[in-house]
Amino acid sequence: MRKYRLSILLIICTGTVFFALCKTNVLKNLVQQNKFNKIQVKPTEGLKEIPKTGPILPGEKPINSVKPVETEVKPRVIKEVAGLVSVTDIDNSLFIDLKYSTADNFTGKVIYPVTVCLLQKETAQKLMKANTEFKEKGYKLKIWDAYRPVYVQKIFWDIVKDSRFVANPAMGGSIHNRGTAVDLTLLDSYGDELKMPSKFDDFSANAYRNNSKMDSEARKNMNYLTDVMKRNGFKTIDTEWWHFEDSNSSEYKIVDVKLDEFLKKESLPLN
Numbered sequence: 001m002r003k004y005r006l007s008i009l010l011i012i013c014t015g016t017v018f019f020a021l022c023k024t025n026v027l028k029n030l031v032q033q034n035k036f037n038k039i040q041v042k043p044t045e046g047l048k049e050i051p052k053t054g055p056i057l058p059g060e061k062p063i064n065s066v067k068p069v070e071t072e073v074k075p076r077v078i079k080e081v082a083g084l085v086s087v088t089d090i091d092n093s094l095f096i097d098l099k100y101s102t103a104d105n106f107t108g109k110v111i112y113p114v115t116v117c118l119l120q121k122e123t124a125q126k127l128m129k130a131n132t133e134f135k136e137k138g139y140k141l142k143i144w145d146a147y148r149p150v151y152v153q154k155i156f157w158d159i160v161k162d163s164r165f166v167a168n169p170a171m172g173g174s175i176h177n178r179g180t181a182v183d184l185t186l187l188d189s190y191g192d193e194l195k196m197p198s199k200f201d202d203f204s205a206n207a208y209r210n211n212s213k214m215d216s217e218a219r220k221n222m223n224y225l226t227d228v229m230k231r232n233g234f235k236t237i238d239t240e241w242w243h244f245e246d247s248n249s250s251e252y253k254i255v256d257v258k259l260d261e262f263l264k265k266e267s268l269p270l271n
């Protein structure tokens with residue numbers, strides 16, 4: 001009987017010890033597993049908010065939505081030197097073909113060191129209005145010359161010496177020297193020049209507005225060009241159909257700014 005009791009006690013003890021050992025191992029495993037998990041998945045690092053895609057429901061805040069960037073709208077600054085502006089800063093749809101910045105002119109030489117078409121600001125604005133009117137009908141202005149520095153006027157005078165076509169710099173110079181005269185023609189919607197009384201800088205009676213031998217189509221085109229230009233504040237001269245002057249030209253003085261100087265200078269107000 002005693003032997004039997006001892007056996008039972010031994011079994012209980014062995015079971016208790018075995019149970020205790022198992023429990024310890026299980027706990028150890030759990031701790032290790034937990035450590036392992038902590039390494040594998042760090043809540044702060046591993047879990048990231050996934051931006052919501054698709055429609056945002058009423059009352060729902062978009063996750064990680066991009067805040068609209070407030071951009072300051074700055075007024076466009078137009079460079080101005082002694083009242084002169086680049087006409088393309090006023091109207092970039094004008095076609096600029098400055099003949100004196102190429103050798104394709106009556107001198108056969110490149111006269112302007114750079115291709116920049118300048119006018120007094122108010123004159124450029126009138127030109128833009130005229131061009132807008134032409135564009136509504138499918139045409140646009142092509143500019144051959146605008147502001148012309150005084151030293152260039154002297155070069156021209158030395159070659160031509162005919163005041164019907166070139167203004168004598170010693171006699172007050174040209175309206176071009178003030179930046180209020182512009183030489184131009186019209187382009188059609190294909191970019192081709194409309195038929196006009198003569199070529200540019202044709203120093204002959206063919207360029208006269210009242211030339212009786214003028215082709216009827218050329219006369220019609222010249223008259224259309226003239227009507228729109230006059231309606232927008234320009235006046236004409238008799239000896240060159242392509243030449244237009246701001247009707248307020250007398251209010252402006254001769255400006256002596258070289259074209260390359262204009263490009264280099266900062267925007268300067270009138271003195």
Ligand SMILES: [Zn+2]
Pocket residue numbers: 145176181182183240242243244
């Ligand atoms: Zn002219």
